[in-house]
Amino acid sequence: MxxxxxxxxxxxxxxxxxxxxxxxxxxxxxxxxxxxxxxxxxxxxxxxxxxxxxxxxxxxxxxxxxxxxxxxxxxxxxxxxxxxxxxxxxxxxxxxxxxxxxxxxxxxxxxxxxxxxxxxxxxxxxxxxxxxxxxxxxxxxxxxxxxxxxxxxxxxxxxxxxxxxxxxxxxxxxxxxxxxxxxxxxxxxxxxxxxxxxxxxxxxxxxxxxxxxxxxxxxxxxxxxxxxxxxxxxxxxxxxxxxxxxxxxxxxxxxxxxxxxxxxxxxxxxxxxxxxxxxxxxxxxxxxxxxxxxxxxxxxxxxxxxxxxxxxxxxxxxxxxxxxxxxxxxxxxxxxxxxxxxxxxxxxxxxxxxxxxxxxxxxxxxxxxxxxxxxxxxxxxxxxxxxxxxxxxxxxxxxxxxxxxxxxxxxxxxxxxxKGLVLPEEPTASREEDLARHDAAIAAIAAIEKVQRAELRETFDADLHTQAAARVIALYQRRLDGGATGESAGQLRKAEQIERTLRVAALQAEREVVFNLARHRRISDETSRRLVREIDLMEARYR
CATH class of the missing domain: 1.20.1530.20 (Na+/H+ antiporter like fold)
Structure with missing residues (x-):
């Protein structure tokens, strides 16, 4: 004891x-x-x-x-x-x-x-x-x-x-x-x-x-x-x-x-x-x-x-x-x-x-x-x-x-x-992060458009899909005021579900690009780890 x-x-x-x-x-x-x-x-x-x-x-x-x-x-x-x-x-x-x-x-x-x-x-x-x-x-x-x-x-x-x-x-x-x-x-x-x-x-x-x-x-x-x-x-x-x-x-x-x-x-x-x-x-x-x-x-x-x-x-x-x-x-x-x-x-x-x-x-x-x-x-x-x-x-x-x-x-x-020692700047990490975010954003937009096209083939709610995709592509802008256009609560919930699906697809595409850049040593694994954690936290929120 x-x-x-x-x-x-x-x-x-x-x-x-x-x-x-x-x-x-x-x-x-x-x-x-x-x-x-x-x-x-x-x-x-x-x-x-x-x-x-x-x-x-x-x-x-x-x-x-x-x-x-x-x-x-x-x-x-x-x-x-x-x-x-x-x-x-x-x-x-x-x-x-x-x-x-x-x-x-x-x-x-x-x-x-x-x-x-x-x-x-x-x-x-x-x-x-x-x-x-x-x-x-x-x-x-x-x-x-x-x-x-x-x-x-x-x-x-x-x-x-x-x-x-x-x-x-x-x-x-x-x-x-x-x-x-x-x-x-x-x-x-x-x-x-x-x-x-x-x-x-x-x-x-x-x-x-x-x-x-x-x-x-x-x-x-x-x-x-x-x-x-x-x-x-x-x-x-x-x-x-x-x-x-x-x-x-x-x-x-x-x-x-x-x-x-x-x-x-x-x-x-x-x-x-x-x-x-x-x-x-x-x-x-x-x-x-x-x-x-x-x-x-x-x-x-x-x-x-x-x-x-x-x-x-x-x-x-x-x-x-x-x-x-x-x-x-x-x-x-x-x-x-x-x-x-x-x-x-x-x-x-x-x-x-x-x-x-x-x-x-x-x-x-x-x-x-x-x-x-x-x-x-x-x-x-x-x-x-x-x-x-x-x-x-x-x-x-x-x-x-x-x-x-x-x-x-x-x-x-x-x-x-x-203390007080001026250390040399290390811009490599910033350049790597900018590269990863740029390529990830391109992949995310492509993934959103791909999911949007697939969903539009199976649904007649084209306007809802277009609005949701626009909000996600705009990098999480303030949501459009759906209530002012007379949308019902059911439509809003459906729009949120569509938007959630698009966001998850975009985040998965971002993460795969970050992993790929790290595998090919275009960015450091330290930078990739930080970005992947950021993406993981966002995906966990939407899931």
Missing amino acids: ESVEMVLFMLLAVVASGYLVRVAPFSLPLPLVQIALGALIAGGFNHGVTLDPEIFFLLFLPPLLFLDGWRIPKDGLFRDRTAILALALGLVVFTVVGAGFLIHWMIPAMPAAVAFALAAIVSPTDPVAVSSITARVPIPKRLLHILEGESLLNDATGLVCFRFAVAAAVTGSFSLASASLTFLWLALAGLGLGVGVTLVVSSAQRWLSQHVGEESGSPILISLLIPFGAYLLAEQLRASGILAAVAAGVTMSYVELTGRALATTRVQRAAVWNTVQLALNGTMFVLLGEQLPDMLRGAVASVRQSGHLNPWWLAAYALAITLGLALLRFIWVWVSLRRALFKARRRGTPGTRPHWRLLLATSLAGVRGAITLAGVMTLPLLMPDGTPFPARDLAVFLATAVILLSLLMASVGLPRLL
Whole structure:
């Protein structure tokens, strides 16, 4: 019963955090408020929730990563794939090496393998934390898409490095060839399984709907189950469940472009997923806060493991590691930019040098989150000979401190760093929307005229059809005053029914054109998603 009460308090804390952020006299970062509420809940119950990493990964990561993969703009993901892969692969390895040497140099009592394991688990950025922070910051869309893509893909690299660093600490040996093959299997098999699960489930659902029919809520429930199926299957086959969930979400966005789902289903599904995202995002940070009391109680042992007596050394270590991670990230981004500008000059194309504040913002936006916490909790308690795993409490405490400091730096620093910065205009979205609306309007008028001609062959109410069609083609003008012309109530109701039929036909034609433009990459899926939702809401009204 106490565990049920704890879950209810966590969900109430998520709700309360949203109100606290809005009524506070000064700007409060939402993740930090949720962490503070989690710590208060743990204090009220005299203990926090025992974090089981496997259960945590299963319950929280698949749906959130699936949704991020589903909603991330794919045109930006593929356009900036070189920069994203450089951050997701190269930067992680660079960070593991640089931070590993830094940690071992600062804390000689921590074995080198454990230092590299700690560096590996704090190297990947957290997609949930990145989304929570950047949602409240005026950041350029292209940079935002790069950060989102990086955070979705770099977990596999960091977790592979972490796994082999822990193995080296336990066995005392390390094989680069084995690590490389393992990484390839984790990445490629995880991506393939994610794509396959979504395609198979979507095809099966479509076949069953056509031949058997379905309940109205079935497509929504199936969309909620897909990420768990992809994650569990990948983990069962020793592949990356994280990448499988991401790949399943990306594939789902392409399945969505077929336009087979009903408008009402899409509207209801979006509401359900928004609620799931709010609850899981907030609960992750509340859960992180609930780990703090136990972490602080373990700080005494961590001080002894570090070889010092003054507990302030722990704060110094955590701050040094956090700043070191930001510095390594800044160096990587700066070198990558210089390399890109050099290549642009060699090709004879002018390169745009971004403002230095954007470079610094990219460094601060490398936020660590619950994935780091859950990963570091998987450190073994004992060595094969039965002795305690060296510096485990210290590694767990430092990882938690790095999460908090990176959240604090990004929450406080990014808004102030980007305040007043004139961002370059991004007219692409406006042009895409104008193109989609123009083509959709042409298709809608053609559909109205087609339905009107078909209806006129079967009815003698030509005047009513003409009046209704004129009103719809005029893009929802004020209705003509039918009462003034002496029309009966029955005729008005019939005219409304005719108009409703024409409107639905027009909206269906609009939506198909928008989907077609997105399939052929003439507009971004972000623009298409916004327009389709607008059309779906209008169709739901008329149905």
